[in-house]
Amino acid sequence: MNSVSSLGPLRPSPLVEQATHHLREQITGGNWPVGTRIPGETTLARTLGVGRSTVREAIRALAALGLLQSRQGAGVFVIADHAAEDWPTRLRRASVADVYEVRMLIEVQAARLAALRRTDEDLTALDAALTARRAAGAGGDTEFVDADIALHAAVVAAAHNPVLTDLFGEFAPALRQGLVDLVSLLGLRRDDPHHGDATHDALVRAVVAGDAESAGRAAQAELEATLARLRTA
Template sequence: MSCSRPATSSPVEDWSTRLRRAAITDVYELRVCVEVGAAELAARRRTPEDIDALHTALAGRRAAVRVGDAEFVAADIALHEAVVAAAHNPVLTGLFTEFLPVLRTRLLDLVALLGLRTADGPDDGDAGHADLVDAVVRGDSAAAGRAARDELDRTLALLDRL
């Protein structure tokens, strides 16, 4: 009796490679799965330092509206990183950190694909991000989860129209 596993015809694709190949819709579906729970945990676990970081990140996102796409995407990601950090779950933080390079690339693609922003236009996502920060700060986990889901679902709906 042999304990060896049968040979496969192709190597198993590692997580990083799979993420790089992911379609933008796949990335957003994963974000819903990860970030809604992170927002709920953040609302329950946030510290005064997390609250400061969230307010700083929201202000940074607002300031980045008038700059280039790369800077805006970096500021948007920083806000979402602050929410994940406030969840105080090292496994969740590690997963999100692993996911960041692909998220950055896909967000840049998304901004270009959907024409979501212009240097002189409004930030359509500001209200949703403000709601998310407010809910986490207030400690309302249900509202934080809804705010995260609503913002991500809004983008998924735009993608569905393509």
């Protein structure tokens, strides 16, 4: 049933967001079940009191969420009654070990690229990040993990690939608390407050030297060691 009786005119702004919200409510509230062809743009625009372009953008937004699908010559149909999880949500739900496996794939290549592309500014940032990680050894586990992630972020940044940088930025929050818990649970810093300093030093030295293969190996060795801990935790 294509009833739009429960819809009403919208306030002036932000129109696209409001239109998207109202149309989504029709789907999630069961007014437009899966398989339903929704009313046309002209009908929706008149009912909501907006232009057809606003309705069109709202439909695109809901299509991106996996709720609607446009079928040429047939109209727009409801294909799901709940939105697919976005990437950050999926990462939060994933196990730390699973996230770490993918992180390792990203960072090993990033380390190789960093060794080939690093600038003088990158070298300065890497030196500062390594120094900060060592200083954090005197602090708590959260401070130490934050400094560790910052060093890895500096390596990824030195690769000068915005996609890699964005991917690492998505992974970091999902890893942070898991790593804090791991360090605390396994007492990794009990006997060595600067846990992993040698491998991180080797990684930075390889990037500074412009040795891509050594940088990749150093990153892989360091990350594999932590992943092994995660799998047995």
